[in-house]
Amino acid sequence: MKHIHIVTTVVRSGLFGLALLSGVALAQASLDQQLAGAWTYVSVDTVRPDGSRTPMYGANPRGLVIFDGHGHYALVNTRGDLPKYESNDRMKGSVEEYRAVVQGSIAHFGTYVVNEADKTLTFRIDTSTFPNWNGVEQRRPFVLTGDELRWTTPAASGGGSGEVVLKRAK
Known part of the structure; x- marks a missing residue:
């Protein structure tokens, strides 16, 4: 049970990190790229x-x-x-x-x-x-x-x- 909790925490952390990076990438994209x-x-x-x-x-x-x-x-x-x-x-x-x-x-x-x-x-x-x-x-x-x-x-x-x-x- 502890193993599942650790895996879930790692996956959630990774997904949060990817979402954060995606948001940063979008914020850093030029207007031309966003268009x-x-x-x-x-x-x-x-x-x-x-x-x-x-x-x-x-x-x-x-x-x-x-x-x-x-x-x-x-x-x-x-x-x-x-x-x-x-x-x-x-x-x-x-x-x-x-x-x-x-x-x-x-x-x-x-x-x-x-x-x-x-x-x-x-x-x-x-x-x-x-x-x-x-x-x-x-x-x-x-x-x-x-x-x-x-x-x-x-x-x-x-x-x-x-x-x-x-x-x-x-």
């Missing part, structure tokens, strides 16, 4: 100067942002309620269907840089579904807390500022 991975959208709001908010991609935005940890990213975001094309052919959508897709989605990819000192994320957009962003750099202040990532787009393309909330994909 690496896949993130899903929780909300994307337009915030007006008076503080009022409008969901930019509806109540349940869908999408994914991937930071590869080596300076490359890909981002796609859509409304959760985009209508299906009546023709079932993406090349034969109606004007209304095309408008819904363009106004209800955004995608871009390129490289990114994390500035640890001022906690900003700079997207160097290679290509976007909004061509005016091709070749543009966009700097966004961000906060990373555990499995939640928030960034602000100071001048959103639809007016006001944008607030994006994401959670780490599981």
